[in-house]
Amino acid sequence: MADSIPLVDYLVLGDDPHLIAHECTSCGARYFDRRNACAACEGTNFTDVEVPREGVLKTFTIVSFAAPGIPVPFVAGVVDCDGTSVRANVINVDPDPEHVRLGMKVKLATYSVGEDANGVEAVGFGFEPV
Amino acid sequence: MSGDVWILGIHMTKFGKHPDKDTVDLAADAARGALADGGVSMKQMQILAAGNLMAASAGIGQQLQKQIGQTGIPVYNVANACATGATALRTAIMAVKAGEADFGLAVGVEKLAGAGLLAGGSRAQDDGSWSPRGRYGAVAPVDGRIGTETMPGVFAQIGMEYGHRYGGTSFELFARISEKNHAHSTLNPLAAYTKRMTLEQIMNDVMIAYPNTRPMCSANCDGAAAAVVVSDAALKKLSLEQQRRAVKVAASVLTTDPWEEACQILPNVNTLTRNAATRAYEQAGIGPDDLDLVELHDCFATAELVHYDNLGLCEPGGAVDFFNSGASWRDGKTPVNVSGGLESKGHPIAATGIANIWEVCHHLRGEAGPRQIEGARVGLAHVIGLGSACGVHILERAA
Numbered sequence: 001m002a003d004s005i006p007l008v009d010y011l012v013l014g015d016d017p018h019l020i021a022h023e024c025t026s027c028g029a030r031y032f033d034r035r036n037a038c039a040a041c042e043g044t045n046f047t048d049v050e051v052p053r054e055g056v057l058k059t060f061t062i063v064s065f066a067a068p069g070i071p072v073p074f075v076a077g078v079v080d081c082d083g084t085s086v087r088a089n090v091i092n093v094d095p096d097p098e099h100v101r102l103g104m105k106v107k108l109a110t111y112s113v114g115e116d117a118n119g120v121e122a123v124g125f126g127f128e129p130v
Numbered sequence: 131m132s133g134d135v136w137i138l139g140i141h142m143t144k145f146g147k148h149p150d151k152d153t154v155d156l157a158a159d160a161a162r163g164a165l166a167d168g169g170v171s172m173k174q175m176q177i178l179a180a181g182n183l184m185a186a187s188a189g190i191g192q193q194l195q196k197q198i199g200q201t202g203i204p205v206y207n208v209a210n211a212c213a214t215g216a217t218a219l220r221t222a223i224m225a226v227k228a229g230e231a232d233f234g235l236a237v238g239v240e241k242l243a244g245a246g247l248l249a250g251g252s253r254a255q256d257d258g259s260w261s262p263r264g265r266y267g268a269v270a271p272v273d274g275r276i277g278t279e280t281m282p283g284v285f286a287q288i289g290m291e292y293g294h295r296y297g298g299t300s301f302e303l304f305a306r307i308s309e310k311n312h313a314h315s316t317l318n319p320l321a322a323y324t325k326r327m328t329l330e331q332i333m334n335d336v337m338i339a340y341p342n343t344r345p346m347c348s349a350n351c352d353g354a355a356a357a358v359v360v361s362d363a364a365l366k367k368l369s370l371e372q373q374r375r376a377v378k379v380a381a382s383v384l385t386t387d388p389w390e391e392a393c394q395i396l397p398n399v400n401t402l403t404r405n406a407a408t409r410a411y412e413q414a415g416i417g418p419d420d421l422d423l424v425e426l427h428d429c430f431a432t433a434e435l436v437h438y439d440n441l442g443l444c445e446p447g448g449a450v451d452f453f454n455s456g457a458s459w460r461d462g463k464t465p466v467n468v469s470g471g472l473e474s475k476g477h478p479i480a481a482t483g484i485a486n487i488w489e490v491c492h493h494l495r496g497e498a499g500p501r502q503i504e505g506a507r508v509g510l511a512h513v514i515g516l517g518s519a520c521g522v523h524i525l526e527r528a529a
């Protein structure tokens with residue numbers, strides 16, 4: 001039995017954690033969720049591609065009120081990974097506008113979400129300043 | 131031109147707390163108010179379109195009929211996020227345009243006072259062992275762990291993204307937009323909040339999702355709005371006074387978000403608004419420079435900025451300069467949200483997309499009292515519902 005499980009299925013754990021996207025083989029549109037078809041071209045064939053681990057923070061917010069169990073404040077944003085946009089938190093940074101800036105370079109990082117009753121660790125991802 | 135559709139009567143309740151009224155009471159107040167304003171009754175209505183997002187399966191249209199008039203006409207209960215009211219209105223307009231009705235009634239109502247933050251589709255934490263679920267195979271709720279689904283956070287990012295693309299934005303700039311709308315609200319007795327706020331008060335208030343503080347967020351409140359629409363042919367048979375007060379629906383457009391890179395990562399509220407605006411200006415045969423006032427969907431201060439651009443009120447990329455020029459203040463080139471906007475007037479979701487039409491009609495009829503935009507002839511009303519849906523209506527004073 002695995003000791004760890006990714007928070008979402010598009011996070012690949014191991015020595016070199018990375019994200020994968022489902023890329024439409026007809027038009028190249030990329031998605032992170034399970035697909036019925038391509039929203040851009042109606043194609044139904046997808047191939048998994050690796051998303052670059054570094055990117056640019058193209059927008060963010062610092063959230064002060066969140067769902068129960070989510071520590072606040074935290075930084076939520078969108079990272080442009082060489083043309084593929086990824087939704088993520090910015091982690092390992094002071095959550096204030098002095099330390100988080102539009103256009104800053106960030107790279108993928110993982111962290112522990114917690115353990116379940118069987119001792120299996122769920123691992124999440126975020127992006128941290130380079 | 132025959133084939134035109136007109137707003138014959140329109141009404142909104144005061145937005146705010148209505149502890150003694152339920153949704154049907156509020157909807158009835160708005161509907162009966164709109165009928166009285168238009169000088170007509172339920173007996174003349176041939177279609178009813180009604181929206182109440184928080185109880186979308188409850189059939190608000192039929193509940194309303196049971197209180198104000200069960201005439202057997204078709205009811206369309208609609209739900210389209212924050213564009214629900216605009217969708218109800220457009221449904222009635224389409225029925226008239228299609229020749230299926232001469233008179234239609236559209237109603238939007240919501241009870242939201244005290245609702246707190248509205249989040250997206252997060253789900254309860256698993257108990258026991260991690261097991262992947264849903265379209266992302268997630269073992270725990272992703273809201274807050276992989277970005278945010280809270281509305282203040284989503285719209286904060288939408289404004290910040292504009293800043294990343296074009297520059298010039300800051301916490302203070304967004305707060306100044308809120309300062310404008312709160313200043314405008316002091317002239318609107320139907321707004322939930324009518325206090326002027328200083329820039330310092332706004333910036334020092336509780337931070338909800340940077341850069342949006344509490345007064346920069348739309349106010350959850352109760353309220354309803356309703357409109358009676360009429361065909362050109364039927365209007366001509368009504369009194370001269372009814373014809374004089376009727377407001378022409380010069381454009382009625384509803385769009386959704388077309389696929390673009392990133393649109394399933396962060397909702398793209400820009401392209402569908404641009405598409406709706408472009409189509410609306412085409413239908414109306416006017417351009418943004420012809421607008422005497424605009425009511426746009428400032429669900430958050432960060433959202434208002436991007437819609438200056440999306441609605442073509444400024445050059446592409448020019449929203450910051452447009453705002454800094456004073457253009458969107460009530461004495462500016464293109465007054466925006468002279469009602470106080472959602473930040474002060476309030477945002478009872480399904481009512482919003484008709485209440486903004488009420489505001490515009492009020493000015494076009496010259497009935498807006500102390501906040502009248504003098505000589506207003508043409509106005510635009512815009513709403514966005516995340517998901518997404520965009521409604522744009524352009525209204526013109528009767529000649």
Ligand SMILES: [Zn+2]
Nearest residue numbers: 024027038041
């Ligand atoms: Zn495709």
